[in-house]
């Protein structure tokens with residue numbers, strides 16, 4: 333029932349928007365009909381050059397920064413949990429991280445990583461990393477003591493404790509970090525492509541905008557939204573399964 | 580008398596927290612014979628959980644020792660299994676996977692531990708729930724899972740910390756009776772902490788009564804109830820006699836410590 337109403341709201345809004353643009357209620361230099369966006373997106377996706385040079389590049393950059401953030405985030409999160417020293421030294425910086433305008437640092441990334449996909453991936457990765465680190469460390473720290481004792485009473489090794497007790501117990505927290513990381517790495521990659529790339533969806537959006545190609549711009553914007561939605565649906569699906577067990 | 584399976588000698592435990600010393604246990608001594616069922620009763624906060632954790636090697640005593648077949652316990656080992664007071668099933672594992680845990684960690688081949696876990700699940704009366712997750716079960720069922728998870732590794736001694744503490748008296752006695760049957764089948768030696776006098780009287784061969792903190796052995800009561808026992812034992816004169824003894828010893832304890840109650844009340848919550 334809720335699902336139905338939610339879907340209905342989206343459909344109604346889209347129809348309303350379509351109508352508003354078709355009837356010229358909205359400025360046609362800024363807003364184009366949804367159907368035109370959609371057609372443009374499909375047209376783009378049938379262009380092999382667009383798919384390899386822009387869509388493919390962006391998808392791989394997002395994937396790389398997302399995966400990197402997960403792997404390094406979990407490793408650093410475990411270090412943060414194990415070391416009181418690291419915890420006390422780094423905690424304030426992690427808390428402050430999202431308060432500073434990270435993208436202002438992009439020239440530093442260019443001078444370190446050059447141009448091309450590497451600085452884009454690194455900015456996406458760094459932007460997403462703290463979310464995974466903090467949530468992993470919290471998850472490991474908040475574990476119920478009795479579960480650790482069960483592990484100890486079975487004489488588990490450190491590796492067994494991590495893999496079979498801490499990790500599954502902390503999974504709901506870690507997964508929260510992963511969901512945030514997905515959003516942050518998409519933002520990081522697209523935003524960086526706006527400013528320092530000659531390839532990728534971010535680049536096509538800013539290029540089309542600068543050349544008054546409103547249709548081309550919305551085609552790419554819609555594709556970015558589609559990517560974000562797909563990632564969220566997949567993660568939501570994984571979470572629903574994990575939540576069932578951990579509730 | 581044969582050499583005891585477990586020997587607890589002159590055990591003392593002092594906690595140091597915030598520069599404040601808490602003497603949790605003082606000069607505890609008792610022995611456990613192979614196949615015996617021993618209960619430990621005592622007022623809340625007298626150190627029962629501490630004692631069990633020391634017996635199972637999870638904590639070290641301040642002084643004194645625990646010996647199993649003459650060998651000092653210095654850490655967790657396979658010959659001792661523990662069932663915790665709190666809810667301790669793994670929420671991310673099914674009933675069967677929970678029960679398999681210990682054997683799987685020991686590196687036993689999958690076919691073998693799966694088979695053993697199936698039998699143990701059946702023994703604790705959870706057949707049909709193998710693939711359920713803990714959140715789908717009642718508190719009593721979850722505690723059976725925890726007990727099965729410990730028993731399946733076939734420890735020589737099983738220590739249990741108020742395993743039925745959260746349940747009502749009736750369910751507790753029923754589960755206690757089932758526990759006796761299971762223990763007889765697995766031939767385990769049991770040290771059980773309980774705050775239920777009836778439960779202690781019904782299940783035990785020997786009952787250790789601890790004093791209020793610092794916990795000291797106040798009485799050792801041997802049961803004369805014939806074995807095997809079931810709920811019918813509840814109506815025998817022997818049962819009445821043991822519960823009477825336990826009642827009066829615990830009553831004395833709470834009377835002598837009445838002035839302490841105020842200090843205790845803050846701590847009792849959540850213990």
Ligand SMILES: Nc1ncnc2c1ncn2[C@@H]1O[C@H](COP(=O)(O)OP(=O)(O)O)[C@@H](O)[C@H]1O
Nearest residue numbers: 594596601603623624625626627628629846850
């Ligand atoms: N880790 C600990 N650090 C400091 N004091 C503790 C700790 N664990 C228990 N205590 C104290 O030791 C006493 C005995 O606790 P416990 O063994 O849990 O008693 P019981 O299980 O009989 O209720 C209590 O006063 C408790 O506050």
Ligand SMILES: [Mg+2]
Nearest residue numbers: 627628664850
């Ligand atoms: Mg206790």
